[in-house]
Amino acid sequence: MLDFVDGLTEAGAPLLLSGAPGTGKSVLLDVAADAARARGVRVVRTSGVEFEADLSYAGLGHVYDQLTPYSADPSPELRTPLLVALGLAIGPRPERLVVCNAALELVRSTSAHAPLLVVVDDVQWLDRASATVLGFLTRRLAGTRAGLLVSIRAADEGDSTWARLPRVELDRLDEASSGNLLDSRHPRLADEVRRRVLELADGNPLALLELPKSLTADQRDALEPLPASLPLTSNLQAVFAGQIRDLPERTRESLLIAALDGGNTDRETPAETQTGDWLTELGPAEEAQLVRLESGRVTFRHPLIRSTVVARSTAPERRHAHRMLAAVRTNDPVRRAWHLAAAATAPDEETAGLLERAADLTQARGDVSRAGAALTRAAELSPAAADRGRRLAKAAYLGTRVTGDGSHRSDIVRRIDELDPDSDGALYAAAAGAHLLLNRESDVDTPHAVLCEVIARHAPSLSPTDKTLADALGVLGGIGFNAGRADLWEPFHELVAGLGPAAPMVLRLRDTMWRDAAHVPTAHVEELDRAIVALENERDPEQVVTVAGLGTWIDRIAACRPRLWSLVEAGRQGEATLISLPALGMLSLDSFLCGEWTACQQLNDEALHLRDTLGDDVIRYQNLFHRALLAAGQGDEALLDTMTEKMYRWGAARRMRLPEQMATYACSLAAIGRGDFEEAYGHASRLSPPATFAPHSPLAMWAVLDLVEASVRTGRTAEATAHVAAAHEIGLGALSSRLGLLVGGAAALAQQGPAAEDLFAAALAAPGAERWRFEYARVQLCYGEWLRRRKATSRARDVLESAYEQFSEMGARPWVARAKGELRATSGRSARFGAALTPQELQIANLAAQGLTNKEIGQKLFLSPRTVSTLLYRIFPKLGIKSRAGLRDALSSAGS
Structure with missing residues (x-):
């Protein structure tokens, strides 16, 4: 030391x-x-x-x-x-x-x-x-x-x-050290008493010093039996209680004030206690070694002493002490409000109002959990039912939307049908209730109807900038977005439009970004980018998550990372725990898109664990989506089936379409990876038909390359061309560097002539394209395939090797296999078969060995099924076999 x-x-x-x-x-x-x-x-x-x-x-x-x-x-x-x-x-x-x-x-x-x-x-x-x-x-x-x-x-x-x-x-003292310490402070204990104290103290130094003090002289001399064994803390508290009881009344009063003021009370003490000098009044407690007085501050020698001071005081004494502390803590409204609340014996609107303002100050300092506690206590002290309901509803809203604190939430849901729609707390109560109803596997129509009714009743009497109204509308918009249904979105659109130009920015942007991000006006994108820059100074965690969420579909999460990470860290420290869940989700998704798949899984696992801890299930499907994306990218078909099945069931139980769309997108990605382009086309076209980007289907933008590649590989060239034209018409590629990469790659695939090379090169050379490692490697793979088919073998190999390396680093096994197959086809005649097979024959043999039909092989290699059949019958005698059944063994024995 x-x-x-x-x-x-x-x-x-x-x-x-x-x-x-x-x-x-x-x-x-x-x-x-x-x-x-x-x-x-x-x-x-x-x-x-x-x-x-x-x-x-x-x-x-x-x-x-x-x-x-x-x-x-x-x-x-x-x-x-x-x-x-x-x-x-x-x-x-x-x-x-x-x-x-x-x-x-x-x-x-x-x-x-x-x-x-x-x-x-x-x-x-x-x-x-x-x-x-x-x-x-x-x-x-x-x-x-x-x-x-x-x-x-x-x-x-x-x-x-x-x-x-x-x-x-x-650690506890050993037997010899315990005996030495006890003998040094209490040398005259009878042997029997000494053994009993050593046994009871069990090596605890404080107990060895203090327990004998609780004994009478006859007990120390073994003339009276010792008290029955009690827990150590209770014994020590009894010791300290006796010492406190022997102090003068004014000293005991001053000790209680110090204990209730945090044990560090300074000279700023209540006037009522200053009959003499403050330090003089505490002198007897210092002489009894209960406290230390240093530079005008009071410090308790041990926490048990402070606890005992409070425990042995009566309720009237504690209330009196709290009132005196409130009288002098006028420069600290939060502390003063809590002291007044502790002193209250009955509902008191003045104290409840002060505590509600203290909650606002506490929330403004970034401590949402403590703000909720203050609101709950303020509700308890509210004489009027309307005030009590408003404060309790606001506390429940913070619990359901931000902190994850479950206090009073289920009570509001149980009484949601009884709530007075005209009460001040109806908006917050309805918002909290909507969240909890979804947690109970309610369909989205029920909470949506409740919210619509309450908001429509209150909106005309509130300012367009009223935070309560904005919060309730935000919940309504979230329900409509996650539902993915136009019928549930329209009421939100009408209510926001009714607020006029004064409507809060996030509500206006939700109305366009969440309804139809593919067709969002350029002015709104620019406004969102300004809002993201402003997040640096934004302290409201809901605002941070909302703004970042608005930018999810047009790839703005990266710009929000610092503020999202601050929410994650706050959640890990127990502050605003619930609001850290969407922050974790967005960071996980961004990590996937950037090819940081290990980080994606770690963040997603943390979010799922936190959801289980909090019992919050409202948007669990988003975490399932991230797992499904990883499974699709890594070729884990069993896990993909499990995740997507859960997503389909989760959405169906709540009549939500967005979970189904996410599952469909993951299935499309997996089918592309394993080369099943017919299945991929079915999935991608369900998100939005070719040549369209439907509203309430944000993943249709992300699937632009999937749909075009699947169309080209299955001979649907007209659909591919039309879809690329539609993407260009709405300026999809201008929304983000990733969407620009996807649209550029899709345009190159749909181009049948030599101009495709320039399109591939432009897509890969665009600023910011390399950040999206997975999509970048996908476009490289398509480019390498195009070069190989045009006999540009050396250039093809360079591009394909880059794609292969990136897929390998990410663990994208199906994509590694595709890139590896293309690389084999660029390596000249195969030495494995004594130059018996051409590169094309070797590629066809490997695909046939994997079980692909002639049609499927033709789709991958742009050959007719008849040509594939002809080539296979040339391959069989070269390998010494007579049918497909022997392909796998022949290739394996040859070292393929």
């Missing part, structure tokens, strides 16, 4: 103390702090407090207060967000990463002048937001002279925030 402190003069580092309650963690922190001060190290201390669980950045606020006298202010771009997060300023909700960087700058500026040690006791009780910031600091202390020393209960050390820190594990 002292080596750690000495090292701070040279380099910063973190250290974790881990052990059971009472094993000496707090004592070692005291020793380290004292040693650090003796060496000229500045020491800042705080502790996790279970009573501050609903106060975001409470722990960070204690650290900030102690650091600011020694450090320069952070840069303006960091200072304001930090003050907003701490509740010391009003402004846009700060990004968690910005708060982390501001804290890091504070630590760096402080340690630049003198070594710094930040000590955090009981970090497992630190509020989540502060824990995230401190966890961020632990990985960035190198290059500073700052140390972070934290203690944690052994049962909680698996938390990913602290699991990887260097650690010192405090």
